[in-house]
Amino acid sequence: MTQQLYARPDTIEEAVSLLSHGTWRLLAGGTDFYPAQGSRPIRDDILDLNGIAALRGFERTDAGIRIGARTTWSDIVRADLPPAFDGLKLAAREVGSVQIQNTGTVAGNLCNASPAADGVPALLTLDASVELCSAGGTRVLPLPDFILGNRRTALQPGELVTAVLVPASADEGRSTFLKLGARRYLVISIAMVAARIAIEGGRVAHAAVAVGACSEVARRLTTLEADLVGQAADASLARVVQDRHVAGLTPIGDVRADASYRKEAAREIVARALARLAGDAEDIAA
Numbered sequence: 001m002t003q004q005l006y007a008r009p010d011t012i013e014e015a016v017s018l019l020s021h022g023t024w025r026l027l028a029g030g031t032d033f034y035p036a037q038g039s040r041p042i043r044d045d046i047l048d049l050n051g052i053a054a055l056r057g058f059e060r061t062d063a064g065i066r067i068g069a070r071t072t073w074s075d076i077v078r079a080d081l082p083p084a085f086d087g088l089k090l091a092a093r094e095v096g097s098v099q100i101q102n103t104g105t106v107a108g109n110l111c112n113a114s115p116a117a118d119g120v121p122a123l124l125t126l127d128a129s130v131e132l133c134s135a136g137g138t139r140v141l142p143l144p145d146f147i148l149g150n151r152r153t154a155l156q157p158g159e160l161v162t163a164v165l166v167p168a169s170a171d172e173g174r175s176t177f178l179k180l181g182a183r184r185y186l187v188i189s190i191a192m193v194a195a196r197i198a199i200e201g202g203r204v205a206h207a208a209v210a211v212g213a214c215s216e217v218a219r220r221l222t223t224l225e226a227d228l229v230g231q232a233a234d235a236s237l238a239r240v241v242q243d244r245h246v247a248g249l250t251p252i253g254d255v256r257a258d259a260s261y262r263k264e265a266a267r268e269i270v271a272r273a274l275a276r277l278a279g280d281a282e283d284i285a286a
């Protein structure tokens with residue numbers, strides 16, 4: 001019987017060196033790892049990333065904010081971040097129970113590549129990119145180029161996600177997140193939306209809107225974003241949303257909801273998210 005290997009490196013360099021030799025199964029928060037394993041004995045070589053301090057936390061630079069791959073959702077909730085990250089904080093509170101939020105990691109949520117991953121829409125509205133390291137060097141992919149489909153990513157053999165990068169340009173404005181499920185808490189989404197708007201002179205200067213759980217991957221609604229620019233940031237903003245703005249979504253029907261309901265729900269919660277942001281803008285102006 002072949003003996004399984006276990007390694008717990010202290011540095012990113014050591015981790016990618018190990019990854020360049022052999023086939024390893026990565027372990028960080030474990031909130032996807034252990035449910036997928038079930039009661040079966042572990043047959044894989046395990047590379048435990050929890051000893052790498054450099055993979056956890058936030059770093060602010062002139063280029064933007066770097067979120068370490070091992071940063072947990074509870075870390076995000078507690079972090080001192082600009083209002084543009086409010087949607088990400090709200091999404092963080094929806095990632096399972098508090099126990100899951102305390103251990104589940106940002107990179108794990110992305111690498112799992114579920115269409116209903118709560119963190120993805122908010123990160124899309126922040127124009128996030130994914131930093132990948134290997135023994136051959138580092139590359140950075142925009143988030144839409146990293147998540148390729150249901151449970152599929154652009155991660156190559158020997159690569160490790162080391163950070164999520166949010167550019168300084170995404171610091172502007174305010175954001176929010178709304179999720180629709182069969183119950184209020186601890187539920188997989190029927191539909192969810194993240195939205196971020198920047199306002200100048202009482203009108204929308206920039207908009208980013210993303211919908212999750214309604215396509216194979218979460219999607220930005222670019223036509224709606226363009227139509228929002230120049231609109232008054234008041235109660236009328238929600239009325240900009242039309243059926244054509246969600247026409248490109250491709251939801252499935254399953255035990256949680258049929259496809260037509262998902263698309264209708266997506267339009268409604270997009271409108272509600274914009275109404276919330278417009279209301280916040282009016283409160284600030286007052």
